[in-house]
Amino acid sequence: MDNGSVRSRVDRRRAWVLAAMTALMLPMTACVETVDGTALRGHGAGLTDVAPLDESRLDSVLVGIDEINSIMGATGMEVTGELDEMSDHSADVSDPDCLGAVYGAEAPVYEGTDWTAVRDQVAREPGAGNDHWVEQAVVLYPEERNARDFLESSQAVWRDCANNALGVGDYLWELGAVEAADLMLTQVTTQEGADGWSCQHALSLVSNVTVEAWACGYDITDEAARIADAMIRNAAG
Template sequence: MRTIDALRPRWVAAAMVLASMHLSGCVSTVDGTAVRGHGSVLFDVPPLDEAHLDRILLPIEQINTIVGSTRMEVTSEVDEMTDHSAEVSAPDCLGAVYGAEAPVYEGTDWIAVRDQVAREPGTDNDHWVEQVAVLYPEAQNARDFFDDSKATWQDCANNAIVVGDGEYLWELDDVVVGDDLITQVTTQEGADGWACQHALSLVSNLTVEAWACGYTITDEAVQIVDAMVANAAG
């Protein structure tokens, strides 16, 4: 089971949560949900099932390439939701700072989840990445979760969230909103610029989410969710 320490190697070390990839491929016509990838490729994606989930997450080699590292390794993989709502000063903003949280997905009828964390070894790592893929019974469930998350992130924007025992303060920026993508940058106070880009997208009956954290983060989380969407369409 995932613990808060597994989620926040840089929170504990006082520096945690936060190469453009152009998606390419052919347009096909199948029964399913049409989704435009952020690289301007139109995907017609039929409903997915749990057997598809393990192909959605990016391999560690691809994560290393996106964030500009060569040493990141997977440190946590779980297939269940957790609950860290007691660890944040504003529980209503839990979904803006944590992934795969049971209270955030309550009422969505989600049926399966994959959650993976990767970073460089040791306590002084330069990057931290989380990928989350959540499957629902219908595409409308995914859309409803996306829309609810957009409203929540916007409500929490330009606020400071305390995590843990009060020693970690995270400042949430404005939310950048698109039809099938929302992003937000979160910066840890007093951590020499350590920040995370948080991105959420959807495809068919699936939502995909990523946090890309480091000292020079730009659009890495967007690249990760774009690639996850492409994997779902492949």
């Protein structure tokens, strides 16, 4: 399948999430200080020192579909789109400065970070009436410092966009408060008028990569953070 076809499939899945019912800050203080190696304590990932990754490892960082189904409490989710390049949906949001809070693997968001490779994957149930939707993305940088810089800048963006409504296409999303613990950022975003359809967004890092996940459904709690944890474990394996 060519990249144009794959991009179209991923874009349609993202559009579906934003139209779900008709068919994506607190300071971290010392936890983002530079240290030797990567000390990971976020959301139960454990204390791990991880050697730098290269592009050949990125696919193995992504969480397998069986584990995705387990985390989401689902049985029929399938991988429906994959990309190895950044997208640009800045024209779709009412405040482009908040693009990184609602979309993943976006070229404007990662501009200037010196990223070198990306893997972006979407999973959901097949058909129109999906109950669950997940996106996971892993981004590679030359050094750990680049990953930490991105985490710090994202913290500021998410904080500035929190507790506000953001237009995405024809839909309005309420961005909740940002939670920061160790090296993990999380935020829940709820679509207005969609009977509680919401997405948890999680962002963390391990060595010289950032891991990001969105978990969407009707009873979302900490699923995106759990997926990010699993990505960290995969990177450390």
